[in-house]
Amino acid sequence: MSTPKIAIIISSTRDARFGEKPARYLLEAAQKRSDVSFEIVDLRDFSLPFFNEVASNLWAPTQDPAGQKWQRKIAEFDGFVFVVAEYNHSLTAAMKNAMDFAYPEWNKKAAAFFGYGSVGGARAVEHLRMICVEVQLHPTRNAVHIGGSDFFGVWQQGKAIEDIPNLSNSVTQMLDELVWWTSALKEARTK
Ligand SMILES: Cc1cc2nc3c(=O)[nH]c(=O)nc-3n(C[C@H](O)[C@H](O)[C@H](O)COP(=O)(O)O)c2cc1C
Secondary structure: OOOOEEEEEEOOOOOOOOOHHHHHHHHHHHOOOOOOEEEEEEHHHOOOOOOOOOOOOOOOOOOOHHHHHHHHHHHOOOEEEEEEEOEOOEOOHHHHHHHHOOOOOOOOEEEEEEEEOOOOOHHHHHHHHHHHHHOOEEEOOOOEEEOHHHHHHHHHOOOOHHHOOOHHHHHHHHHHHHHHHHHHHHHHHHO
């Protein structure tokens, strides 16, 4: 079996976004592992329009070239970490739109979460977990959350993610579970 590939998806696209910081922190931590490969996937690079197809691509091929490019990218991966911004207690509209723009490409793979915000993006992560179930992405139990004073410290007070106590332990637990499911599901899909 080839080495499983995991995408770290940045879910916010606005110019002043914070999302890149946790994504880069996670990539650096993840690249210490040799059992899987990781790559950042940035929604900004796809310029997806609002979904305007006749149906989900489960039922009808997507016509929009940006949507097709997104589907090809998602198809490359065996697992995903969503770096989750919380907008009004949910995931970003850009991320939900991107979820809707693929279907078979998500199926029977694994997904984990790295949320941030006042309560660590927990409400957005829970919404995204439910969406994952519908697109047949297996959501992990373990997730990473940067919340409360840790989040405000990094967001507005110049502190570093690396200095948040115990965060690296959460990252290890999340990645251990994600890699287990990613490998198990990849093997099962191959069979
Ligand atoms: C439209 C909007 C809605 C927001 N709603 C919430 C919220 O419900 N809960 C929360 O903890 N933070 C909320 N925030 C603050 C975000 O956590 C913070 O701006 C964070 O940096 C957003 O991620 P991003 O910078 O990667 O876009 C909101 C921010 C925006 C722009």
